[in-house]
Amino acid sequence: MFRALFAISALAVSARGQASDEKVDKAAAYNFYTVAHTYAIKATNARERNQEDIDKAIENYRAAIKADPDASLAIAELAEITRTGHLRIQLHPLLAPRR
Numbered sequence: 001m002f003r004a005l006f007a008i009s010a011l012a013v014s015a016r017g018q019a020s021d022e023k024v025d026k027a028a029a030y031n032f033y034t035v036a037h038t039y040a041i042k043a044t045n046a047r048e049r050n051q052e053d054i055d056k057a058i059e060n061y062r063a064a065i066k067a068d069p070d071a072s073l074a075i076a077e078l079a080e081i082t083r084t085g086h087l088r089i090q091l092h093p094l095l096a097p098r099r
Contacts, residue, residue, distance in 0.1 A: 029068030036060030040077060044086040057081055 039057035
């Protein structure tokens, strides 16, 4: 668990170092975050764990952090999905998958 969080922290720190030299693209970060969050929700709501959706979410979270190193939601959700394989979200009962 700590290795995953350390790796994510290192990714954010290295992205911050690169961002000081490059322009921060908040629009691209938002787009990557939205795609990543969609895949994470899809993986969370699936009846069976879908590693492909988790991998796509992680890839897009990393792209969002690279585009904007201060994207705190992307950093937090990347840490959570890397550690647990899903997001801890509470869906409205009508939207929750039936088990």
